[in-house]
Every structure is written in C-alpha cells, then in structure tokens.
Amino acid sequence: MAPPTAHSGTASRDVAAGVSVIDTERRYVEGIITLHDRMTYGRLPDQISGEPLHVHQSGDGLLTLAVRDSQLPHRYLLGLLGFRLAQYLRLGWVSQPVVYREALFHEPLRPAVGQEDIHVVSLCLTTGRIRGYAALAGSRDPDPLPLDGPGRTRLSVEKDHKIDLMGRYAAEGWTTHQVYEAKRLLRDQTMPRGELGARVPWHVLMAWGRALMALDEFLPRVLVAGDAKESGSLRHLRRMGFRLDVVEGTSPGLPETDLLWPIFKTDEQAKPFVGRLGPDFARRMDTISAFLARPLGSEPVGTLLGELS
C-alpha cells in the first residue's frame, strides 16, 4: 500500500551514490507501515504489571484495556507508539521526511517525569492485532503546579493552537496533575468498514471514559483537554457525557520540521476543548457498555448513537 504523501522537501538526489532520497524515504515509510501491519500483541494482557485502570472483554472478540505507561513492558510501549505512527502515516497526518530523517518506527517516547500517560488498547483476541487505540497524556510537570502557574509545562494543544487553554481553569485545588490530554483516537486503518469496525471506536471510548472515571475517583477530579473536529470526536465526547468548553477561532500550526505538522493541513480545523465529566457520565458509560455487550449483528451502532443523543 502506498501511504498518502506528506512531503515537505523537494526531491533530491545523491548523484554520487545514484540514490533518490525520495525513493528511499518512500521505501522506508512503506516498510514501517508494513512492519506494524504484521505486529501482534496477543500476550499483552498477560504481561501488564498490576491491575489495569479498566479492562473489558466483549462478545465481538475484542479485549480492551486501559493501562499506565509503567504497567507496560518496554517493547509493548514501543509497539503501541508504533501503531500510532503507522496509522498516522496511513492517514497522512505525519511528516514522512521527519519519520525518515529521525529513523522512527514509533512515535517518540515522552520523558518519564510527572504524570504517566494512559494507553487504551483494543485488541483482537484471535489475532492479537491492535484494532483501536487512544491515549490520555499526563502532565510533564514533575510536581503539580497551579493551572495558571507560569512555570507549568504547556499542553500540546496549547502549543499547537498558540493559546493558554488551562489558565482560565485556575482555582483552588486544581493542578496540572489533574489534567489529561486526549490524544490519538485511532482505529486500525486496515480493518474492513463493517459493524465491528464501527464498534471499535466505542470500545476505545468506553475504556477511555472508564479510565477517566477511575482517575477522577483517585485524584480526585480530572479535566480532559485536547483538540477535535466538530464533525468528529467532539460529537462523540458530547454523547459520552462530557461537559465541553470549546475554543473557537484559533489558527493552529506547526513548523515543517515537526513530526505532526501535516495534521493541520486540512479543510476542517480541530478546535481546542476542555472537558469535565458531566453528571450523567457514568450512566452514559453504562449505556455504551450495555450496547457493546450485545452480540455482533444484533443492532447497528446507530442504535447506540440514538440512545446517547
């Protein structure tokens, strides 16, 4: 499969070697995509340490887990970050030249300071392939800081949209360690567009929501920040029961040296948001759980959307 292109540079050629850089770059990227298409993670559930934040196994053959960074063996963490990279390559949302230049086979590891990231993974129990994924990125501040603290680490969404998203939520008892950034709600792009394919995002969102509930109980209280498209994830987040504050009119962008710069080259721009778990969040999670417990083929996902609207 030839991935969509996201080239920033012009074609160059190492004349002495007779090697086209664009060709080697294309081969490298195709190789990385193919590599991740073949990778499986069937043993992952047995090899996480401690109790996952959430786990559910469904009749449609998927096992969905929400785990912290430190619960994953290193190779699985690299694998998950690799899945993210491969899906974004397929979608044309990452820079191929950067992937090639940096010799990436996974998204870069984040520094192990502050709050850990949480990974939600939906695995096919038969093949061990990842079918869906989402992340909640924790604060990189080593110690909790006020949300309007000048020294706090900015969220990716704040850097991308060049705004101070969290300062307005500064209040007694709220710190950067209670903020999680929603990232990479992904479905395996090679999956057929069938009913199971339509269910996968809901398995992931449900585990994602349950993980937030667990964190909300533990911390207590969490805020979720990020950016999403009105026609996409924002609708899902509202259906899930998030109370969302959406920021309009930003002009996001990244330099072409950044791995993720192509994501903002789009007709519909993602909008920054901050979400809190609404009063009926738990009930809505139960609704999603009940739907996903029904056998495959019994009711289309449209039924769930109706129940959540």
Next chain:
Amino acid sequence: MTADSSTTLTPAGEAADFFATVRDFARDYVRPRAIELDRALPAEFDWELVREGTSIGLMRMGIPKESGGLGLGAVDMATVIEELAAADPGVALIFGGSGLFQTPIVLSGDARLQARYLAPFISDEPVLGCNAVTEELAGVDLIIPDNAIHAQDIMVARRDGDRYLLNGTKKFITNGPLASYASVLANMEGHPGATGLTCFIVDLDQPGVTRGPVADKMGYRACLGGELAFKDVVVPAENVVGGELGGWDLNVSQSNMCRITCAAVSTGIARAALEKAIAWCGERIQGGKKLYQHQFSAGLLAQMTMKVDAARLMYLHAAKIADTGVPCPEYEPAVAKLFADRAAIEVADAATSLLGARGYVRDFGMEKILRDSYGPRIYEGTWQALSIIITEGIYRSEDA
C-alpha cells in the same frame, strides 16, 4: 555437582530474571518435547514453540534495549544458549539463527535498518531470520580471508541504479526454509573469488527467492535448514550493511562473536549427555553396586564432568573479553569453540557407552544427543578452520 550450570551460570541484575525464565522454559517446555521435535516432519515445524520462546524474549536477546530488545551481552547470551541447547540444540539454533540475522544490523549502527528489521522481533508474532553465507562450493572459503581469492561460483551482486540484483544459491541455511528475512553475503560483480563480499538485508517473501528442499539433517532437527536460491532478487541500496565490500570485516566480526554462543551450544549438548549418564550411573546396579562406584565408570564420569566444566569456563572467558573490549577477539572464541565442539562429541560418546543398550535406543534420547553432538564442529568454522585461526593468532603474538 559442578557440571550443573547453576554453579557457574549466575547472571546478575535484570538478566537473572530472564535467565530463570529461560531455564524454566528449557526444562518444562522444550526438554519434554525434544524427542518429538527430533522426529517431526518439516511440515510439522513447531511454531507454537517459537511463539512461546518469542514471548519470553528469546527472539530479542541481542536487540538493544532502546529498540525493545533485552540488550544482552555475550556472557548472558551464551549462558541462555547453553540452557536451551541442553534441552534441545535445535531449539537453541532456531533462536540463535534469528539472532545471527540481527547481528549485522546491530553492528551496523544504521538506525533505519534497525528500525525496519529489528522491530519485527519485538512483536508477539513469531518471525524467523537467517544468516545466509554458505554455498555449494564455498564453506571455509567464506570464513578464512586468505581463501577468498580461491572461492568459486559465489552469489553475485550487481548494482543497478539505487538497487542491487542478487543471483546465486545459498546452502544449508539455518531457518532458511521459514525465515522472513536474511542477511546475505554476496560477491560484487567484477571482484575475483569472494574478494567483493558485501552484506545485504533481504526480505525473503519477494519475487525471485526460491526455497529449496529442507535438508534431511543428522541432528538439530527441530530447526529447519535448507537452500535459498536468488534470481534477480531486488535489494534496495539502503539495505547494504557496512557498505560495498564491507562483507568480510562484518563476517569476521560476526563469526568471532558467534563462536562464543556456538561453544555454549556444544557445552549444552555435552551437559545433556553428562546429565543422562549421571542419572543412569546413580541408579543402575551391576555387581552389587551402582555404576558410578565402578572404577572405569567413575573415571569416565570424572572426565566428562571435567570437559563440561572446562568448556563452560572457556566460553565464559571468551564472552567476558567480548563484553569488555572492542572488537571481539578472534583467538579466545575460536579456542573455546574448538574445545567445546570436541567435548560435545567425546562426552556424548562416553555417555552413550555408559547407558549401554539404552544409549542405542531412540526412546531414551541419548542417541539424539550423540547425533546432535556432531553438528557444532561444522558450522561457524570446522576444527580445521579454527585451527588455522588459532595458530595464526599464536604466531601473530610471537611475531609481535
């Protein structure tokens, strides 16, 4: 009992947990299947065993930690291989052969090759690799640099723009019948003999690659070996390891490192034979006393134990040098392998004689060990080739 590896094989730190897992795997999973694996047809290759081994880390022992591997050094790697070989050397070779594919990539320091070709081994999906060197007319001619000019009819690589075309046939390639990837040594067109050796990383599931019949080997039958034929196989230029004509240096470095683990395989075989002999001589009563209490049997057991212990100490010595210096030495691994290869045959032979009729009957597994013991003296340097390397090392020191 000194022949028990636990007295000398005690990896420390993170490697200790891994070693304990491998020991359990070898004892509880591999050993009970060894005879069955030995008798299985090629079509019955045990992928489930590979899957289990992959899950505990045997496919990523030599891969750097930052790439998702275990980053084991020579000492830890060799001790693990001895443990596997004592259960079944064929199984040790399945994983060791894949490690041989990985080694040139690790040595290259090429981040892109590492990303593309090491990452598949961190998956749960079992994947095999192989290192394709030997050919119909060239074995030692691809190991002894002075022989290079005399090598005949070597696989040819021809540059064609930003790619190479490979043509030729490799023989007796461990994992060849099933591997997804190979590191292949081919001679650049226009260079006589094997003087233009170059190492290529090749995806084997592509047009032009043909897998020949599986070799009907005397031992190591759990691990399949066979022929790989290449007809105009396309390899992109970026898949050259160590540059054009860099194959010799790479192969010499790799062989030096590999001989340490080969010596560990031989030690494992010898140890398996010794364990069988010790068990039998401790229970069998003849002339009113146990066999080990008879002088000739005791003498044999003592000699066998000495050889196993010495073989282990020699490969550990070589491994420690390899772990603490660059480049890997030539002399110590060659000496360790030469000794261990001989020890495997002698200890297996002695054990077979001590077991009497049971040593000759297939169900007891002793005859399998005897057959396996003859394998190590062929690969990665025959005793003749090792002797040249060792004596050249001696005289190099004398001359210096």
